[in-house]
Amino acid sequence: MTTYAHQPLFMTGDEFSMATFSLLDPEGELYEGAKEPDLPRDHARRLYQAMLATRILDERMMAAQRQGRLSFYMQSTGEEAAVVGATAALDDTDMIMAQYREQGALMYRGFSIDEFMNQLFGNELDYGKGRQMPIHYGSRKLHYMTISSPLATQIPQATGYAYGQKLAGHGHCTLTFFGEGAASEGDFHAALNMASVHQVPVIFFCRNNGYAISTPSSEQFAADGIAPRAFGYHMHVIRVDGNDALAVYEATRQARQIAVEHNKPVLIEAMSYRLAAHSSSDDPSGYRAKSEEEAWRLKDPILRMQKWLLKKGWWSEEEETSQQETLRREVLDTMKRAEKRSPPPFDSLITDVYADITPELQRQFDQLKRHIRRYPEAYPRGARSLDLEVNTTTDSEGDA
């Protein structure tokens, strides 16, 4: 319906204010007037344990990267509640299409430490066959799409995936994670518009962690965050405290209802902070103050959830200590195993480009094999796969 005004009226969006939904304060107490979500004990413990396990995995693997055992790593430190809280509110068979900092979602769904390690070390058991850099996980059985480095490409794909789910009619939805930086890509806008136009059961989950590598969100957008963009697409939207696992859980649970029961997309903006560097290749001291990081450290999402659980008597200090010790040991043990495993088979170099290997590619591969037979020492991985003698122990050169 068109309405007319006869005086010019410009609007900026400041007419709307976007509150942040939060339930737990930093001490793990419910805010006054906040209603505790219906989250049973076991479910709450599973959520917390996945957050804790993610933190420990990240700490250990970053240390391993610093020791030169791993070429690259990305931590999700500070954002565990946003990622795990959202995942815990989904059905375990809903699709997740993540950006790259969402290992917590896999942890929650039961990706084993071995499975993490096999990908990180690109060994013969890596589902991705050693083709992608560390942290590019994927799991078909856990409904977690393999990560792609180019930013925001997964967002319109999530719209398409969810449209297919709607047609299939099994009551599933797709949740896609992305950062506030990636939301600047054209793909983000295309995704939201198409989801709204076609009434698709997809949840767009923005981790607003303040930084896209070095670029602060103040240089990423002029508006009040990402959430208000939903208005332009006539989409349900909520902003949530991303360091409050309970609030994230409840917001996502309700978003899922809207998506699945009404076939409507929802945008969630989780306000958080990337406590660690962008990646092992980054050093934040060049672009942000330590004091800023310290202020956010006080809002640690894991401590907040832990305090709440302790108060409810659903978790204990002893469990905390033993879980941490067990996990640390498991990470170290599995890392040693994963490092020692063989690389993926040599023909993984040419498989999966197409469903079938093309004759031309086979010709190139045969030529490569002849070459390696002539110089086995120069290509230890390829040579070993061809059962050639290799008199060298170093085959990990070239790591950045």
Next chain:
Amino acid sequence: MPTMNMLQAINNALDIAMAEDEKVICFGEDVGVFGGVFRATSHLQEKYGKARCFNTPLVEQGIIGFANGLAAQGSVPVAEIQFADYIFPAFDQIVNETAKFRYRSGDLFNVGGLTIRTPYGGGIAGGLYHSQSPEAYFTHTPGLKVVVPRNPYQAKGLLLASIRDPDPVLFLEPKRLYRASVGDVPQEDYQLPIGEAEVIKEGTDITLVGWGAQMEVIGKAVELAEEQGIACEVIDLRSLLPWDADTVVESVLKTGRLIVSHEAPLTGGFAGEIAATVQERCFLYLESPIARVTGLDTPFPLVLEKEYMPDHLKIFEAIRESVNF
């Protein structure tokens, strides 16, 4: 003469261009305060202010669209795309807009001031999305110039020429050499010609052609070949579009043999263009088939990167096969 690595040489070229012409404007993701993820734009914001060196939102198509408009207005934008692997959202802006601005308007408007800088290439354990060499997508686009430097000296001279060139230039920087390649670079302003190849070593038995990081690899192969008494002529193409066919043809008329090498996959790679042109112009002088030593027809691998790469041994073998044909 000062010694610089390639990043320092690029930074120095940008500094000179910005100091000389206030219309020169540098921008891209993380380019501002941080100086870019590789630090190619270090201190430029400090020196020239936020209006002339700044971070953009994370949107490649926006960066190049913005750059096209800015260039059309008469400014001299130097836009950075963080990795060549991430240039594809901007493909429409580059191929349909940048390249055709002058032609479609009958030269009423042009974006000749535009330079797009982007790091390309493998050898850094970057896998699929931090290793690609996408030059051939762009060499198929009349209206663009495509330039690739092989060392710090070349990088500075070619980048200054690109910024001042009357046509838009895609400047591909071999990131494996950013810090690894170090050499003498004059502090003062100089330019190297776009569209001219350079014969970097003369020889009579066989011609080797490459560009960018591959020149170092070719150099190693040539050392092996020379030990066996094979005299190699080595040509750095430097510009892929336009490319200097005359220099290559002249060399092949002398040697009768040609090898072209690039990291990008074989099929549809730029080596094919060179081979086709050379066989047209040198057919009766060829002593052996023109050989291409390239990446495989697969996405860029990670764990098996070493096997994939067109390394010095593969080039050396191609040299041997060619001379023993």
